[in-house]
Amino acid sequence: MTETVETETWETISYTADVVYIRGTDVLMVVRGDAPYEGQLALPGGGVDRGETSRAAGARELLEETGVVVDPADLVLVGVYDRPDRDPRGRVVTAAYMVIVEDDTATRAGDDAAAVQWVPLATPGDLAFDHNEIVADALRQPITR
Numbered sequence: 001m002t003e004t005v006e007t008e009t010w011e012t013i014s015y016t017a018d019v020v021y022i023r024g025t026d027v028l029m030v031v032r033g034d035a036p037y038e039g040q041l042a043l044p045g046g047g048v049d050r051g052e053t054s055r056a057a058g059a060r061e062l063l064e065e066t067g068v069v070v071d072p073a074d075l076v077l078v079g080v081y082d083r084p085d086r087d088p089r090g091r092v093v094t095a096a097y098m099v100i101v102e103d104d105t106a107t108r109a110g111d112d113a114a115a116v117q118w119v120p121l122a123t124p125g126d127l128a129f130d131h132n133e134i135v136a137d138a139l140r141q142p143i144t145r
Helices: 054-066 131-139
Strands: 014-023 026-032 044-045 075-079 092-100 111-120
Touching: 014 054, 014 131, 026 054, 026 092, 054 092, 054 111, 075 131, 092 131
Parallel strands: 014 092
Antiparallel strands: 014 026, 014 044, 026 111, 075 092
């Protein structure tokens, strides 16, 4: 009798960084310009490039999508989000960060963001991906300026 041995199946995982960018009582969102969730609000963020840390990627993506410059060292880790179904494009693991900035910080849409929009931090609405969960977790973080 021949024994059947199951082999492990490896899956390709994409690594991203998202940023909860807080100004006063608002959080900065981008209007997604691409699928999935085109036209829906989401946190600024995107892929971690080869040789880059997630913290550096978060700062870079924030600049590319919103025109805002932050020092990667100022980003505070909110958590790692790895639920297998969090992104319809495939398995995506994100490191989410938060940063609090001055009330007069200006923004502009760029890269794949169709627009930027400030929304109330306490009630951001229905966000793309699992970004409502990330914002809720950020609200539980100790706030320091």
